[in-house]
Amino acid sequence: MSPIMDRRSVLAGILAAGLPLSAVLPVRAQAGPLASWHEGPVKTSILDFVGKVTTPSARDFVIADERIAVFDNDGTLWCEQPIYSQLAFALDRVKLLAPDHPQWQTQEPFKSVISNDLAGLVRSGEKGIFEIVAVTHAGMTTDQFDRAVVDWTRTAKHPRFHRGYTELVFQPMLELLEFLRQNEFKIFVVSGGGIDFMRPWMEAVYGIPPERIVGSSGMTRYVVGEDGGPVLIKDAKIDFVDDGPGKPVGIHKFIGRRPIFAFGNSDGDLQMLQWTAAGSGARFMGIVHHTDADREYAYDRGSSVGKLDKALDEAVNGHWVVVDMKQDWKVVFPS
Amino acid sequence: MSPIMDRRSVLAGILAAGLPLSAVLPVRAQAGPLASWHEGPVKTSILDFVGKVTTPSARDFVIADERIAVFDNDGTLWCEQPIYSQLAFALDRVKLLAPDHPQWQTQEPFKSVISNDLAGLVRSGEKGIFEIVAVTHAGMTTDQFDRAVVDWTRTAKHPRFHRGYTELVFQPMLELLEFLRQNEFKIFVVSGGGIDFMRPWMEAVYGIPPERIVGSSGMTRYVVGEDGGPVLIKDAKIDFVDDGPGKPVGIHKFIGRRPIFAFGNSDGDLQMLQWTAAGSGARFMGIVHHTDADREYAYDRGSSVGKLDKALDEAVNGHWVVVDMKQDWKVVFPS
Numbered sequence: 089m090s091p092i093m094d095r096r097s098v099l100a101g102i103l104a105a106g107l108p109l110s111a112v113l114p115v116r117a118q119a120g121p122l123a124s125w126h127e128g129p130v131k132t133s134i135l136d137f138v139g140k141v142t143t144p145s146a147r148d149f150v151i152a153d154e155r156i157a158v159f160d161n162d163g164t165l166w167c168e169q170p171i172y173s174q175l176a177f178a179l180d181r182v183k184l185l186a187p188d189h190p191q192w193q194t195q196e197p198f199k200s201v202i203s204n205d206l207a208g209l210v211r212s213g214e215k216g217i218f219e220i221v222a223v224t225h226a227g228m229t230t231d232q233f234d235r236a237v238v239d240w241t242r243t244a245k246h247p248r249f250h251r252g253y254t255e256l257v258f259q260p261m262l263e264l265l266e267f268l269r270q271n272e273f274k275i276f277v278v279s280g281g282g283i284d285f286m287r288p289w290m291e292a293v294y295g296i297p298p299e300r301i302v303g304s305s306g307m308t309r310y311v312v313g314e315d316g317g318p319v320l321i322k323d324a325k326i327d328f329v330d331d332g333p334g335k336p337v338g339i340h341k342f343i344g345r346r347p348i349f350a351f352g353n354s355d356g357d358l359q360m361l362q363w364t365a366a367g368s369g370a371r372f373m374g375i376v377h378h379t380d381a382d383r384e385y386a387y388d389r390g391s392s393v394g395k396l397d398k399a400l401d402e403a404v405n406g407h408w409v410v411v412d413m414k415q416d417w418k419v420v421f422p423s
Numbered sequence: 424m425s426p427i428m429d430r431r432s433v434l435a436g437i438l439a440a441g442l443p444l445s446a447v448l449p450v451r452a453q454a455g456p457l458a459s460w461h462e463g464p465v466k467t468s469i470l471d472f473v474g475k476v477t478t479p480s481a482r483d484f485v486i487a488d489e490r491i492a493v494f495d496n497d498g499t500l501w502c503e504q505p506i507y508s509q510l511a512f513a514l515d516r517v518k519l520l521a522p523d524h525p526q527w528q529t530q531e532p533f534k535s536v537i538s539n540d541l542a543g544l545v546r547s548g549e550k551g552i553f554e555i556v557a558v559t560h561a562g563m564t565t566d567q568f569d570r571a572v573v574d575w576t577r578t579a580k581h582p583r584f585h586r587g588y589t590e591l592v593f594q595p596m597l598e599l600l601e602f603l604r605q606n607e608f609k610i611f612v613v614s615g616g617g618i619d620f621m622r623p624w625m626e627a628v629y630g631i632p633p634e635r636i637v638g639s640s641g642m643t644r645y646v647v648g649e650d651g652g653p654v655l656i657k658d659a660k661i662d663f664v665d666d667g668p669g670k671p672v673g674i675h676k677f678i679g680r681r682p683i684f685a686f687g688n689s690d691g692d693l694q695m696l697q698w699t700a701a702g703s704g705a706r707f708m709g710i711v712h713h714t715d716a717d718r719e720y721a722y723d724r725g726s727s728v729g730k731l732d733k734a735l736d737e738a739v740n741g742h743w744v745v746v747d748m749k750q751d752w753k754v755v756f757p758s
Contacts, residue, residue: 299678310672343634363645
């Protein structure tokens with residue numbers, strides 16, 4: 089069974105059962121919108137913003153077609169520690185493929201990956217990471233990669249929480265997505281992560297369809313095989329990096345309209361937030377600040393993953409909304 | 424007034440008046456769907472296909488989320504003769520900018536453009552065309568380009584029909600878009616034309632929003648100006664060519680799902696049609712064959728614009744649907 093058919097049958101089953109998507113998304117029974125958010129200025133600012141842009145008589149009213157909301161993914165919608173999940177996927181995949189590549193036992197950076205020597209991997213530098221991405225993300229068809237991602241989301245477990253990675257999504261943010269959807273926002277993911285890595289699972293997990301997912305990508309080639317069937321081959325060559333100043337570029341390229349609502353968590357989201365803020369009319373810019381080492385992680389200016397420094401300064405200066413994970417969220421992950 | 428605000432106010436006006444978009448699109452009063460299509464095998468094949476993929480009890484049923492329909496633009500949704508409209512835009516823009524560039528009076532390829540010497544322009548070759556694209560499509564912000572396109576659509580007239588270019592859209596195809604929309608298809612334009620050239624007017628003319636328009640693009644750069652406001656600058660460097668084998672690549676990149684319905688008119692659409700055909704389940708592949716020199720144009724295998732040769736052969740072999748413009752369409756353009 090192809091992962092495409094698989095996704096199709098899951099969705100078809102949902103629709104055949106007459107259930108709304110929200111009934112199967114991991115959203116808890118709710119008294120009102122944003123049930124997992126503590127009452128306070130952050131929750132109020134979200135409710136107020138959505139209220140004023142969706143009230144036809146309000147000065148800040150925005151028609152539904154133009155209610156563009158963009159969300160970073162890593163660290164904004166799901167956990168990004170101790171390493172980006174996509175890197176965990178790549179390392180797991182090296183181990184999975186290792187039996188077919190006996191030379192990797194002695195060849196860096198693969199040797200370090202196979203022996204769980206993260207320090208060795210770090211020593212291999214950017215070149216090493218590129219080699220890992222090349223063997224795990226290229227040289228196959230898009231359908232084959234899709235299947236590899238789906239298989240991984242079903243089996244891999246997070247080293248600290250011992251749960252599947254797609255279970256380590258932020259419950260309050262799922263509720264925010266649902267609340268915006270109910271208010272006829274068009275919701276997009278705009279992530280530095282790989283577009284082909286995100287699309288296979290995001291519709292089921294976030295309710296966001298593939299065409300509303302923007303990310304980094306490698307080059308893809310159309311090839312008609314000897315047996316006649318056309319395929320798309322993933323090459324080990326960078327096409328687009330959807331991070332930092334690449335995010336407004338990606339928004340322009342894929343969406344073609346400036347967002348009125350943006351949420352991020354790191355300096356990689358700074359330009360996306362600036363670009364959103366610079367539009368006319370009402371705007372909402374939000375940042376998830378990871379302040380909760382007990383329930384998730386606490387990190388900001390000094391972190392190598394999800395560094396939040398300049399964007400935090402600009403949030404204060406620009407009066408953007410900063411979510412204090414520890415103070416603002418009743419729960420972090422779905423139960 | 425910025426063109427963005429302008430588009431917004433047009434749409435806001437429509438919505439405020441309580442009109443559905445279909446009421447203001449140039450679609451004539453209809454007895455049933457596809458009113459401008461003559462009865463016959465082509466119309467029947469469209470109705471049959473849409474019927475079977477939207478009937479829940481049918482073997483070929485497809486859930487709404489996966490009803491992806493893709494349309495080429497030039498020659499499929501609007502007239503592409505005697506030259507691509509985007510080239511007409513570029514030539515008109517050279518003339519508009521000429522007073523600020525006195526050196527163009529003696530400098531090719533501009534001299535030929537200004538003096539309406541198409542033969543001279545052809546002699547300037549690919550390099551000449553690139554120079555024209557560079558001065559008319561780059562070196563400005565995305566907002567400035569957007570405004571230039573909107574201004575042009577309001578003033579420029581087609582040399583033969585003496586109507587605005589956005590009036591020279593195919594009435595039967597507008598009805599097809601509306602019919603698919605009513606049947607909950609997600610409709611995308613997948614065109615070799617420039618994405619920034621198409622987005623400013625397609626929502627008003629076709630009812631297709633910017634995020635569902637896929638096209639060729641130049642590189643774009645995020646720049647924070649000295650006065651603090653961020654802008655996106657269009658550079659004279661090719662980013663992506665959405666034509667031929669680039670179309671399935673563009674579909675994968677922007678949509679992330681294989682279409683079940685595709686319409687084109689030239690060899691530039693061959694791979695998009697092949698890619699659509701190669702999916703599992705029911706598929707519809709259609710080609711507009713320009714056979715009507717009286718009401719529009721007649722061209723195919725020998726044409727330099729919109730050459731239809733290999734795709735016509737494959738249509739016959741693969742039993743794709745070929746629209747005979749003269750036989751199948753009661754009218755060509757909206758009245």
